[in-house]
Every structure is written in C-alpha cells, then in structure tokens.
Amino acid sequence: MEWQTLGTTPFLPPLYWHAALKRKITGSTLPERGLRCRVSVNAKAVAAYRNVCGFADSPILPATYPHILAFGLQMQLLTAKDFPFPLLGLIHLSNRIRIHRPLGAVNELTVAVHAQNLKPHAKGATFEVITTVEDSLGMLWEAESQMLCRGVKLEGEPTDNALPSPTQVTELTRWKAPADIGRRYARVSGDYNPIHLSALTAKLFGFPQAIAHGLWNKAHTLAALGEHLPAANIEIVVEFKKPVRLPSEVILLASAPGSSGELLLKGAGDIEHMRGKWQPIA
Template sequence: MSRSWHDLQSPATRASLYLRAASKRGISGDRLPDDGLRCFIPVQPGNLAAYRRLCHFTDDGRLPGTYPHIMAFTLQLQLMTAPGFPFPLLGLVHLHNRIEVLRPLGGIEGLRFAVYAHNLQAHAKGGTFDLVTEANDGIGLLWRETSRMLVRGLKLEGEAGEPADVEPEPLPEATRWYADSDIGRRYAKVCGDYNPIHLSAASARLFGFPTAIAHGMWSKAMALAALRGHLPHSGYAFEVDFRKPVRLPSEMVLSASEAGPVGALRLDGHAGVLHMVGRWAPL
C-alpha cells in the first residue's frame, strides 16, 4: 500500500490534541487512513532523567528501550486525533506492545519518528488495529514499536477472533514493587498521557473503573528496567500482552526466566491477579 506522509516541524501541543480527543466520542468509520506522520524529535535531558528515576532505569549513556515511546507519544496522539481518524481516542484499550531495539540507543540527541496505523482486524469485542512507530537516526532504522489497540463496539466483516488467554507457566520471582495511588499522575507528568482512568479514583469511575489504574507502559518499563541484565544492548524484541489492569494502589510481583537470549516474564498482583505476560528474543 502506498502511504502518504505528512512531515511536521514539530507535533501539535498536547493541550490542543486532548481537546480534539474530548470532542470525539463515537466511531465515524471502519477504515484506517492511508497517511502517516513524520517528525524529528529531540531528546529532552530533563524529561529523560525524570523517566529514568520513575521507572528505575540506570543512566548508562543509552536511552531506555521504552523511552522512544515517550518521545513519540505526542506524535501518536496527533495521528489518532486527526479529523480523518475513525476511532475515538478515549476508550481505546491497549492489548499488546512490542518494541524492537535494532541497534544500540547510545549517543542520541534526537530521532526522526514515523507513525502510522494499519492492520485493522475483526475481534470478538469489536476490532483491533496496530499503531506502528519507527525511529531513525542518520544511519537508518534504529527502533520500532507496535501497539495493538482494541476498538470496542466496532463492526467489521470477517471472522472475529480473540486469542485464548493461556495461563503462563510459573516462573521464579525476579523482584517486586509497590504501585502507589499517585503513580498514574506522576507517570503522566513524564509521558504526557493524561487519560482520566490513570489520574484518580474519581476520574476513573467516570469510565467504569472503581479506582485509578496504572499505565500499562509504566508496568512494561518497570519490567524492562528490572530485567536489563537479562538482555543485550541491542538486537532484541521485548513484547508484552496486557491482561487485567493494575488497580492503584497495589503490590506487583515480577517473575521471569533466567538471563538468556530467549525468555518469558509475568507480572502478578494481589490475590493472584495476572496483569501482564511477556517475552523477549533476539531479532
């Protein structure tokens, strides 16, 4: 498919994009746009330092593997709040996230990002699409992310499939952490994702949640930081499936395989609730 690219000097302001998001509540179509956005985005040292502190990454001279997601978040927001985008941002459910670190993320002052959506598929609860984000330096492709998003209530032709949630095998405990009641607000200040379901119990109840829930990408970042000794500096994929949301506050238990080229992880919470399963492998 031929994709039309829109090259930007900088993304729009987040405030304007959230106003767009708040004004769109219904599904307006069943086809994804054929265009994408591209933009060079510099690293902000203060934001990077805050992200490392919040997600427990050490400063080793390289960007954390999940940090390009933070850099590109406003560009992703702009794509999904554009007038031609058929699905409302509020209500999308993040089912799966895969990052690929193709080359070491060191010595980077900025990256040129490309963001687009494709692969619209029927699902038992509506439909899914993949939001793809690619980061390039002066040499070429450096990093890629694929986020699978669920659109509830979408009607599509074709067989509606929903993979069975297979219970993963037990794994040895790697570490545990406590997700306090304000982690959603603190992470939002760093990443820019001010979805009301993460900010307070009062705002989360407006969307059917009894308490605020943690950002899935915070949980993934915490897992990646804890398992950094299991992974090489580059040439790997790290992917997770988000299961049950983390209700705040809550204690998390991360279990994982031993260090090696291929491994698995799981994140459990109170009373045996499974929040996230994942895996890593060489590219």
C-alpha cells in the first residue's frame, strides 16, 4: 500500500465535478493507494451535526462523526483517475465501526482512507472503504463501508454473509425522516449525493423520491440508543436494506442495554430499512 499524505483536507467542489463526469466502469482492480491527513475537530461543526442527527450534547464525539472528518478524503480516493468505478451509482450495503477508546477530548487527529477486498457479488462487485482515525496514543476509531458497484464482472462465486434478522428486539422509539433531511444532512456532512436531495434529483438515478442517507439512519439510531451502548471497546455493524423514502416515519427496535445486542429499523408495513448488532471488539 502506497500512502499519500495531504497537507489539508480536500476541497469538495472539484471532486463533485469529477464524480458527475465519470459514468463508466474503467477497470476491475482497486488502486494500491491510500490517503491520509491531519484534521482538527471543529466544535461548531460537531454541534450542527448533533442537531441534524439527534445526538444530545456531550463532551464525547458522536460515534459516527469520524465519517464526517474523513468524507473529503473518501471523495478524493473514489473520484481519482485510477479508481475504476463511478462514484455516482455506488450502493452502500453495510457499515461497521469500531470505537477503541472513548471519543472524548479529541482535537488533532490523523485520518486515513483506502479501498480493499474487491469481491464478486450477485449484482456486480463489492469493495470496502476502510477509514482509520488515530490520535497521539494510536488507533482510536476505524470503519469499513461495503460498497456495491453494479455491472462489474469478476471471476469467482459470490458469498453471502448477511446478518440474520434480529429476533430479541422490542420497540424503543420512532421518529420522522422529514422531506428535507437529505439537504440538511448534506450541509453538515458535505455529502450532496443527488439521490438524497430532492425527488427531482433522485428520479435522475431511478428513485421515485429522495431517500435518507444510510449514515444519517445509522447516526440517528445511535443517537436514539444513547446510553444503551458502551462508549468504547465496541463494534457496531449495520446492513442497509430497503431505503427510507422521504418523508416517512421509522421505528427503532432494539434488545436490552448491554455490551452486546441487536437492532432493527423498520418502516410502514414492516419494511426492513436497516438491521444491526453491537458487541465488544474481538
């Protein structure tokens, strides 16, 4: 793996332009290259993110917030000339985060991203975007987001290691996903994917209406779980099932508070939007 260290986090507008222009699959191997950068945490930006995702005020960063710090690096990685797949049209299948130590009193961090593990899938190919966050003491937080690119042909048999549907869960709470949440989340995350912004822009990509961002669903779920989960030494994995069409109401079901458990996010008519589990880091 060859690492490129950036002096500042990438400026997003040109990366959106690169993303909009690239519509074709140009290869079937991932570049052996990662990006890293020092970032500082901005208290105002964190407060705005808390507000949009439903997190209470706290000296500890929201568990999903490092994704926001890494977003520019992820964009630069996925829109680079040597990256084989078009960013627009990638489908986020699952997300796993590991919190090694409490995310409190963090200011200067080193964020690194790379892509790995290209594998055949029934609908194309999947790969993982790996994000790590370190402070002066070492690894603090890491994540893997599994992405699907449809239409890629790879040798080999697809494997299916989907999470089983949770069984020992009861309703914890419910909330509304309002029509404008995609635009509000874009302002705090930098992620202006057209499928989340409006019915008009979502229709260009084959969706009848805008859909909520998967990481907003995960963030709002972790905000709602609150003290239900440990603050550190925890792995939280979710699989995104049917998208949450905007506007709509969702219902969160979860198992009892503890060091491990399961969760399920459902919509009207028992639609499964997201299933997940948490456990201590192995």
